[in-house]
Amino acid sequence: MSGPLLVVSAHPGDFVWRAGGAIALAVHRGQRVVIACLSFGERGESASLWRKGCSLDEVKAVRREEGEKAAGALGAEVVFFDAGDYPLVETPELTRSLVDLYRELQPSVVLTHAPNDPYNVDHPVAGEIARRTRILAQAAGVPGPGDVIGAPPVFCFEPHQPEVCDFKPDVLLDITPVWEAKLAAMRGLGAQGHLVEYYTDLGRRRGVQAKRNSGPNLGLPVDAYAEAYQRVYPQVASELA
Amino acid sequence: MSGPLLVVSAHPGDFVWRAGGAIALAVHRGQRVVIACLSFGERGESASLWRKGCSLDEVKAVRREEGEKAAGALGAEVVFFDAGDYPLVETPELTRSLVDLYRELQPSVVLTHAPNDPYNVDHPVAGEIARRTRILAQAAGVPGPGDVIGAPPVFCFEPHQPEVCDFKPDVLLDITPVWEAKLAAMRGLGAQGHLVEYYTDLGRRRGVQAKRNSGPNLGLPVDAYAEAYQRVYPQVASELA
Amino acid sequence: MSGPLLVVSAHPGDFVWRAGGAIALAVHRGQRVVIACLSFGERGESASLWRKGCSLDEVKAVRREEGEKAAGALGAEVVFFDAGDYPLVETPELTRSLVDLYRELQPSVVLTHAPNDPYNVDHPVAGEIARRTRILAQAAGVPGPGDVIGAPPVFCFEPHQPEVCDFKPDVLLDITPVWEAKLAAMRGLGAQGHLVEYYTDLGRRRGVQAKRNSGPNLGLPVDAYAEAYQRVYPQVASELA
Amino acid sequence: MSGPLLVVSAHPGDFVWRAGGAIALAVHRGQRVVIACLSFGERGESASLWRKGCSLDEVKAVRREEGEKAAGALGAEVVFFDAGDYPLVETPELTRSLVDLYRELQPSVVLTHAPNDPYNVDHPVAGEIARRTRILAQAAGVPGPGDVIGAPPVFCFEPHQPEVCDFKPDVLLDITPVWEAKLAAMRGLGAQGHLVEYYTDLGRRRGVQAKRNSGPNLGLPVDAYAEAYQRVYPQVASELA
Amino acid sequence: MSGPLLVVSAHPGDFVWRAGGAIALAVHRGQRVVIACLSFGERGESASLWRKGCSLDEVKAVRREEGEKAAGALGAEVVFFDAGDYPLVETPELTRSLVDLYRELQPSVVLTHAPNDPYNVDHPVAGEIARRTRILAQAAGVPGPGDVIGAPPVFCFEPHQPEVCDFKPDVLLDITPVWEAKLAAMRGLGAQGHLVEYYTDLGRRRGVQAKRNSGPNLGLPVDAYAEAYQRVYPQVASELA
């Protein structure tokens, strides 16, 4: 269970808003974290830059920089695949690159987008790519560097409007110890600054729910923060808790 | 997290077939386990005794003895509520007794039946009672001994024909270390002896799946055994794994 | 498979509108058909009689007569349980009577209401009672005349607004050979005469769908009539077709 | 469409947190609003009063006063049924009283609890009672004052943890014009004061989503507030919008 | 809310059978209606023309003429994309053309196919394309003429066999005032004339249900006609009704 955490994200913002806490927590425990950022979100999530009159290359450069800064603030590495967005498309090249990354990295846990989101064309596609390439990387007959991977669990992060995306939380992750790191990373995302308050509220709301679901005994603080995740595969456990 | 494990079971057999591994595992870790057995399964699951011509009291006595023997083999305590079966009915008295038990026991984990089973009239009712009385025991205004309880997680055990019961496993519990204890307890259930092979197969099948879901890295043995459970509430965790 | 067909219906109209074709078809094949009509539909489905100023006993008498006439037109027997309607309630007496009927009749097939209907308070309850008492009648320890029953398949009939009731047809039953008998029985239901056209349309619509689902090869006529049913248990078959 | 708005609430707090905006909005439009409050929430939602040592009667009195104050702040009438809580139980008396209320009131819209809530034993029961008695009140044969009612649409309000309750919003109601009234009513609920912030956050979150779902054209303000509702029946409309 | 109505239809027949009433209603209110017809249905829905020996071009010409006639009968404009059918495939060119149309038209409402239809390969694809390109047209970074669009609500029309397609009506649209126009448009579709009766029955059936769902108060006539739609996004409303 000592392998790195792999995060497959459609756009630079996603890994911050949706999984910044999980990333900071892993880093805090000493785990290596690698973020596979499939596009720069250059078309779908950079409206303010386009309105300023930036060119495509300028938009990409700004978003890359923001993404690197945010990853840095969380203590993670980020790899950009520049696969294009709006729409993000599954291509043999992208598939191959991701299989290679899985094989080289041998991740022990994978985080990515959930299957449904009627507000975004790329998020479900990115999640599908992440889940499919993970299976390809398990097969001895699929070419790629290094050994086949095992069966790392996959967690899907929470969409912007969870109820309309059929998102039902399976795990509430206590991110209280690293909340300040997530907040700093969110603040570093200039292009979408108006969302910081929205996701701060969400973190607190999930924190309250974590407290309510775990009872007074667990020792969560009153002002806990949490992130919600959905599992793709059953949990394998040696104890029910 | 040091409170006892509470198992709410409709009939004496259920806690053995469906949760014997989880019980033995908890005992093995040093946790106290209390089984609330709501009926003796005297009408619905004692066909062979009725065919032998036993009276109702004789049937109950045999099933009680079997239940006690099975609990003993697993290292657990069993409390019989004698609430009647086929159909098991939610009554104010039963509700009160269970609230009292929750309050006195302060369980850290609860196991019970899943919501749907079109083959059995009592299983869904027992699960509903267990889940409702747990909520009542959380409320300061509901009378009962001792303090209100916290929010212990609830796990539903696997029905006999899971796919037809809309049962989707959330947790595969590795019960390999205590498989012999579960096997012994199953063999002690004279009234339904033909099920031992069926549940041995199931244990192995779930073991294979646990291995497949966790990858070669987790170190499950080739001949692992497992039990499947469904969560009622999201898991509260400090790490994604 | 030579046992009778048992139909458990909340009100006298239901077995005609929803299952008249299946009943006539069974009778036509020489099978005995018994309809367990749990109430007279005296409160919930007799608005025109109440508006005429009938007393409760008069309403019941009229509905009983209509029900007997309709059953007769279909070639079936009808047993009234007079358990009250709007709301129909599950009582120990009703349960006992139905278990007795199951045991005495030893039905090879059971028809009843589907689980959901947000337009009617009695239909889901009647279906639940029919499915629960069937399970009770299977258990040796539950008192009642005769032998325990086997595991007759259960088919739920189509609610008035199927899509809003989560009703998904599993079986389209070709009732073309007995359409005239169903039509005659529908016409005999004076209290709800305006529904004949509605259910004639539905029969034709389901007939068209049966034709479309089975292909030109099956030999359904162009003007086929059908009824839709939902299964509670998997079909057991010796051939896929 | 000029009849009153009927709100069926399990406890005094519910109608404020979950539907305070809809109530104030109706009052603001000149519609009469009647709240049927089935219990005082005396056992399940009055922990702080019990911890202070209040007797049952005292708890009820405090909660009644709070409920009346909150209804007053919203401009609505409140009727208490004192049917008991934790657990709230469907009885013939309660059913009769509610049918009477439906008949006398002839509501044009009904608001109540959603079908599922694994955190609360009373909310689903109250919603079920509200929906069932509405159907009874439609039937000419069910005794009660006045005429049968028509088919008022039913809206279910949002549970505390919507995703875990399978709650999917069908309607986002813009309550911006009456937000101050809802806030005042929430603040008047002394017993559960810590929830004001939680529901203020929720109101804003739903407001942001309403804005995102309706587009810039609708003219919702940036700081809109909204409440989410789920429909029981299809909307009947003369225009798609 | 004064923008045009955009209908995205896989084949010429679809917009008539499934949405003819909504189209005529909008025209009747003075709203502009544009139908984006992605193919001529030349392969999948023109069996009678192929059996007559027509060439591909002849089939297309006949279907185009029928489509134009039907659109004209409803008072709408139709744009053919000639993207091919059976199978209809999402291509970058088609995507671009549709984004352009969204941008130029600035529709206030969108109608298209529902997500599932196991009887037709093109309908779900057309719906998916319509929903995805709408999101693309919202993004400032996606090239195209004019301004980005807002968030027009999307309504999915009813498939041929709704229950088997998991179609649950969210809206019953009263099309009584324009029924004659829909009937005329249906009759103009020579290639599939046998469906007129089928869809007349459906219109009446949905009309009866609209009446039943809205109550006697709404004032729907006895012989109302309606069309059923499913929403993709929550309704944003200023009143619950």
Added chain:
Amino acid sequence: MSGPLLVVSAHPGDFVWRAGGAIALAVHRGQRVVIACLSFGERGESASLWRKGCSLDEVKAVRREEGEKAAGALGAEVVFFDAGDYPLVETPELTRSLVDLYRELQPSVVLTHAPNDPYNVDHPVAGEIARRTRILAQAAGVPGPGDVIGAPPVFCFEPHQPEVCDFKPDVLLDITPVWEAKLAAMRGLGAQGHLVEYYTDLGRRRGVQAKRNSGPNLGLPVDAYAEAYQRVYPQVASELA
């Protein structure tokens, strides 16, 4: 109903493990059976061959031989499409070839993979291709040899971990009479020999369930074997059973 049985399988093993009983049963009845094997499973299901150092062509040759042997043991014909696996991709060429096969074969029943499988990238794709090309083969305008086909029912076979794949059995097929043939075919699959025990257990488990679902009356033996299938379309029947 005298046409052949068509089985569309992603890899050579699938038709044996999942449908070997149905195939042998059809052959046993004198029906022709054709297996369309879309790939050799050369990358995704041949780990042991790759570990031995085989080349791609060698792997394909071994798997082809195994597949032919297994088909032979079952009495069926097999056609290999060599479309590649891991990932299997829907191409115009593959689509055309399958439409041709449907047209030439005129199957009366179709068997293929179920829609969901989070453990395998090819199974859902193969099932989707099989279902889509069946619809294309029904359309007169789609080119291909021979007549259009009718509407043969489609049965999806059971995935490896059914509950996690949302697989709910609609049919339990009694394969007891041909169990030895299935066992022989499974044993012939050298590359995946460790699965024989797993699928023997599954066959017995489904056999026990078939017995439990059909009751003592049907005459299934105590040691019955069965396979589970899910229907895509409603069953068209002339009798409820």
